[in-house]
Every structure is written in structure tokens, then in C-alpha cells.
Amino acid sequence: DAKTTQPTSMDCAEGRAANLPCNHSTISGNEYVYWYRQIHSQGPQYIIHGLKNNETNEMASLIITEDRKSSTLILPHATLRDTAVYYCIVASSDYKLSFGAGTTVTVRA
Amino acid sequence: NAGVMQNPRHLVRRRGQEARLRCSPMKGHSHVYWYRQLPEEGLKFMVYLQKENIIDESGMPKERFSAEFPKEGPSILRIQQVVRGDSAAYFCASSLDLSSYEQYFGPGTRLTVT
Numbered sequence: 445d446a447k448t449t450q451p452t453s454m455d456c457a458e459g460r461a462a463n464l465p466c467n468h469s470t471i472s473g474n475e476y477v478y479w480y481r482q483i484h485s486q487g488p489q490y491i492i493h494g495l496k497n498n499e500t501n502e503m504a505s506l507i508i509t510e511d512r513k514s515s516t517l518i519l520p521h522a523t524l525r526d527t528a529v530y531y532c533i534v535a536s537s538d539y540k541l542s543f544g545a546g547t548t549v550t551v552r553a
Numbered sequence: 554n555a556g557v558m559q560n561p562r563h564l565v566r567r568r569g570q571e572a573r574l575r576c577s578p579m580k581g582h583s584h585v586y587w588y589r590q591l592p593e594e595g596l597k598f599m600v601y602l603q604k605e606n607i608i609d610e611s612g613m614p615k616e617r618f619s620a621e622f623p624k625e626g627p628s629i630l631r632i633q634q635v636v637r638g639d640s641a642a643y644f645c646a647s648s649l650d651l652s653s654y655e656q657y658f659g660p661g662t663r664l665t666v667t
Contacts, residue, residue: 485661487659490657539598540612543595
């Protein structure tokens with residue numbers, strides 16, 4: 445599976461959009477981009493996934509560049525409860541998720 | 554609909570003892586996955602099971618670790634003769650089927666080996 449690169453940490457103001465970047469320049473054609481998050485001391489939570497097209501659900505939006513070498517997770521209106529570690533994962537297998545260090549997002553009031 | 558349940562939430566074992574970690578998947582889910590999170594690291598896949606079958610155990614250490622998912626009852630991750638390096642958070646996840654992109658994770662079991 446392709447390797448991903450994410451910033452170590454980022455801050456976001458409550459109520460504002462949080463844009464989380466992820467680089468996956470070695471992604472191959474059959475690999476999906478998944479986003480999960482892990483709130484402190486809890487198990488990871490699925491957020492969204494995509495292959496080529498942009499995706500949106502009740503939690504977030506996923507923007508994937510045309511060359512698929514990078515993507516951005518958008519939390520439209522961040523709340524304090526969105527403070528967590530966010531993982532960008534690229535995988536061709538549905539079940540073998542490999543979590544890296546992720547981005548620690550801190551939402552501040 | 555109850556989520557994925559794991560117990561115990563915290564487990565302390567002395568070196569050389571056995572650790573048994575239990576996972577009850579979400580209702581209707583027949584696919585179970587175990588992951589390990591070492592301190593300050595990301596989660597790593599260990600094993601994927603369906604009822605009575607181990608499908609992929611490529612992430613399991615070769616010795617002392619085993620997993621099962623019997624026809625009845627929870628999935629069990631068993632660690633024999635624990636060592637300090639086994640101290641970690643062990644997470645179980647389940648999914649409805651293999652084509653489901655969402656894995657639902659439990660709260661984890663934090664194993665401490667003294």
C-alpha cells in the first residue's frame with residue numbers, strides 16, 4: 445500500500461472549517477483513500493473514503509486531486525469534539541488498514 | 554444497536570502469564586479484525602477472522618499470539634507468556650461484509666505487562 449504524509453499537528457478555531465492535507469504520491473490505480481480519526485483513549489472512527497471523485501457525507505468532505513497524489517479532508521464547522529488524531533490511509537485491501545502517525549488536530553474555542 | 558464491545562478495558566499481567574482479550578462485534582457483523590497500537594505509534598493490523606475461520610493473520614507475531622472467532626461467542630485474542638513489549642492497546646473492529654468500507658472499532662483493551 446502507498447505511503448501517506450500528513451502534517452504532525454494543526455490548530456483550528458471552533459466554528460471554522462478545518463482543512464487537513466494528505467500526500468500520497470505513490471498511490472496506485474486501485475487504491476482508495478480512507479480517513480479515520482481517533483479521539484483520545486477511544487477506538488478509531490471511520491470518517492469517509494474515496495477513489496477518484498470528491499465525496500461528502502454528514503461528517504466531512506473529501507477532495508482528491510485529479511492526479512490522485514494528494515487529498516484534503518474538510519471538516520466544515522469544527523467543534524471542540526472534533527479534537528482528535530486524523531489518519532489518512534491509502535489501501536487496496538478493504539481490511540488491512542495501516543495507520544501512520546496522523547495529524548493531531550486541536551480545535552480551540 | 555450496541556457497538557463493538559471489548560473486555561476487559563484494562564488488563565494487567567505479569568511477565569509469563571497469559572492474556573485473553575475478548576471482542577463482540579456489532580450485531581449482524583461477521584467480520585472481525587484485530588489491531589495493536591504500541592505506545593506513541595499508529596495502529597497495526599494483526600488478523601482478520603470470519604466465523605470459525607482465520608482469513609489473514611499476516612500481522613500476527615509468529616509466536617505466542619493466536620486468535621479465534623468461534624461459531625458462538627466473542628472473538629478471542631490470546632497472548633501466551635506475555636512480555637513487557639506486549640504492553641499496548643489492542644483494538645477490535647468489525648464490518649458487515651468484506652465489501653464494506655467501514656470498520657467499526659471497539660474502545661480497545663489496554664494491556665500492561667509488569
